[in-house]
Amino acid sequence: MIFKHLEELYSYRNLIWQLAWSEFKLRYKYSMLGYFWSLLEPLLMLIVLYVVFSHLMKIPVEHYQLFLFVGIILWGFLSRATNFGVSSIVGKAGIVKKIYFPRDILVISSCITALLMSIFESLVFIMFMIFYKIPISINLAYAPLILLSLCIISLGLSLALSALNVFYRDVQFIWQVILQVGFYITPILYTLDIFPKDLQKFILLNPIARIIISARNTIIYSSPARMEDLLFMLISSIIFLLVGYIIFFRLEPKFAEEI
Amino acid sequence: MAAIKAEHLHKTFRIPHEKRTTIFETLAGAFKPPMYENFHALKDINFTVEEGEALGIIGDNGSGKSTLLKIIAKILRPSSGSVTALKKLTPFLELGVGFQMDLTAVENVKIYATIMGMKKREINDKLDSIIEFAGLEKFKDTKLKNFSSGMQVRLAFSTAIQTEPEILLMDEVLAVGDMEFQQKCLSVLEQYRKGGITIIFVSHDLSYVRRFCDRTLLLNHGIQVALGKTNEVIDKYVYGKQDEIIVGVENADLENDSDLFQDDKIVVDNTRRGDQKIEIKNVEFYDKFGNLSSRFNSFDQMTIRIFYCAYEKIFDPIFGIALYSEKGENLFGTNTELKNVVIDSIEGKGYIDLQIKSISMLSGRFLLTVGIDSLTHHPYDWHDKKYYFDVISTSRDAGIFDVPCKWVI
Numbered sequence: 001m002i003f004k005h006l007e008e009l010y011s012y013r014n015l016i017w018q019l020a021w022s023e024f025k026l027r028y029k030y031s032m033l034g035y036f037w038s039l040l041e042p043l044l045m046l047i048v049l050y051v052v053f054s055h056l057m058k059i060p061v062e063h064y065q066l067f068l069f070v071g072i073i074l075w076g077f078l079s080r081a082t083n084f085g086v087s088s089i090v091g092k093a094g095i096v097k098k099i100y101f102p103r104d105i106l107v108i109s110s111c112i113t114a115l116l117m118s119i120f121e122s123l124v125f126i127m128f129m130i131f132y133k134i135p136i137s138i139n140l141a142y143a144p145l146i147l148l149s150l151c152i153i154s155l156g157l158s159l160a161l162s163a164l165n166v167f168y169r170d171v172q173f174i175w176q177v178i179l180q181v182g183f184y185i186t187p188i189l190y191t192l193d194i195f196p197k198d199l200q201k202f203i204l205l206n207p208i209a210r211i212i213i214s215a216r217n218t219i220i221y222s223s224p225a226r227m228e229d230l231l232f233m234l235i236s237s238i239i240f241l242l243v244g245y246i247i248f249f250r251l252e253p254k255f256a257e258e259i
Numbered sequence: 260m261a262a263i264k265a266e267h268l269h270k271t272f273r274i275p276h277e278k279r280t281t282i283f284e285t286l287a288g289a290f291k292p293p294m295y296e297n298f299h300a301l302k303d304i305n306f307t308v309e310e311g312e313a314l315g316i317i318g319d320n321g322s323g324k325s326t327l328l329k330i331i332a333k334i335l336r337p338s339s340g341s342v343t344a345l346k347k348l349t350p351f352l353e354l355g356v357g358f359q360m361d362l363t364a365v366e367n368v369k370i371y372a373t374i375m376g377m378k379k380r381e382i383n384d385k386l387d388s389i390i391e392f393a394g395l396e397k398f399k400d401t402k403l404k405n406f407s408s409g410m411q412v413r414l415a416f417s418t419a420i421q422t423e424p425e426i427l428l429m430d431e432v433l434a435v436g437d438m439e440f441q442q443k444c445l446s447v448l449e450q451y452r453k454g455g456i457t458i459i460f461v462s463h464d465l466s467y468v469r470r471f472c473d474r475t476l477l478l479n480h481g482i483q484v485a486l487g488k489t490n491e492v493i494d495k496y497v498y499g500k501q502d503e504i505i506v507g508v509e510n511a512d513l514e515n516d517s518d519l520f521q522d523d524k525i526v527v528d529n530t531r532r533g534d535q536k537i538e539i540k541n542v543e544f545y546d547k548f549g550n551l552s553s554r555f556n557s558f559d560q561m562t563i564r565i566f567y568c569a570y571e572k573i574f575d576p577i578f579g580i581a582l583y584s585e586k587g588e589n590l591f592g593t594n595t596e597l598k599n600v601v602i603d604s605i606e607g608k609g610y611i612d613l614q615i616k617s618i619s620m621l622s623g624r625f626l627l628t629v630g631i632d633s634l635t636h637h638p639y640d641w642h643d644k645k646y647y648f649d650v651i652s653t654s655r656d657a658g659i660f661d662v663p664c665k666w667v668i
Binding site: 014015018019022025026092094095096097098099100101167168169170171174253254256257 | 272280281282283285329332333334335336348350352353356357359361362366369370373374375378379
């Protein structure tokens, strides 16, 4: 069944791409400087957070601006993908009610839109890397695996959220709050070391925390990712995707009626 | 070979009395079990559509036509039973699904064509001809929001017809657009039919169904009433409503009094006059099969039967009728005197028939006034616009009534 569904998705690959790409263009087309503005947002956030937290942090962090930037981009992707995802079915009611294609296409393409936007932001990050002369090491090879698990977790969350949002329209607002809290309990602004050991363990239950830490280590600090973190990430991403799909497909038959 | 097979299809909608759309409402009402109304939209539908065949689906509003079409198109799931389509389905349930107002014509064509299941290569090949067919070459890089609705429909239509359907599902697409657009739709449909494409066609317009469909399925309140040759099923639809006639005529009183006659500023009491030495007891309409009916196909035969009761012996009564449009315009009137029919005397109960060889009205609701006068034009009983019947068009001419004519060059 899974194989058959993948085959169907593959036959719709062009639709997935068309939907993702047109949405991407729509996000920026409102202004002439659209692409520029979209870069400005994370940059401004970076500057503000940097100015404030570089003074607040007791332990000095090497390359704190890059340290922050990785966190902002990765968390930004998660929050954007799930935000697009949560309204991806409800926002396309006109399509859902009038034509059939596998409904998860809408969620997948909204995640791809978010990915395109994040890749675009990463170009600035790469310029930062070059500017600060960060050496490139073999450990960068871990990065794709780490980023992949972030994508899968985002997709799994989006699937569950988009389906739930069809039936309970306040899911999107509740999710906003959860994201807000998540931003502060994930080591984006700070290093894990500021907490006592047992609290660290608790924070590391969050797979996003491990993803951001490992991404920093491999990308900025040229150190390898820990095996334990990698395993935790991969297993949790599979669980997220599975649970996401189970919720999605349980609710999916009623979409056209409820929307 | 069957292209579509529907077996024991049921569809039930659960309609909650109070809809809970948020988690908050659901939690707040956790101890109050939600009340549901079950609405049986489709009951045990069975049919097969052979390859290359055109099946029409007809029925009144709310009879389940669109629900059925949506189930075939896989948009809705049946509550039980199954539909299997052995070929690729192309639904024309609405034109321009997924159009984005902020994208250009070309971008929208690409998205829409992709949604309709076209391959990337096909789209690139046909892009120019799509734009050209829609007559929008000058505006191909204009954002859709700057298009008129007519231009949008044209763009959607010319994209949609580029898909090469194997099974075409069509739902009232023809209803939008002007005459020219409808003609375009029809010629495309004609082409598809000649090309041997399987078509399922839902429409209110019986003339289209008669023209395009080999077989027709008649739905009434979700029940499959008839399935068979189009002409027979349409007859059944138009004439097969005995149950509702009696109700219909009784309702006519209320409807006429309240809706129609207030507009005309006629006081309710004026709808009946006369000394009632003869009373009109009832008026019934009979179709070409001799069955009671209130709906007729244009050009068919029809009989109006007036039941009377004369309480004393009346000499030389004159029976008359007058037909009105729904707006109250007098369309036609006649009586026995004008037709040189002499009735010496009547007493007691009886009836008189007015036989209409061919109904020349095309479509609409028609109101009937029935009266009995004396030779001196003193009314015995007069029911003003108390009765009505509906005529359903089977031709594609426009207007209220038919003028027999032909074109000569």
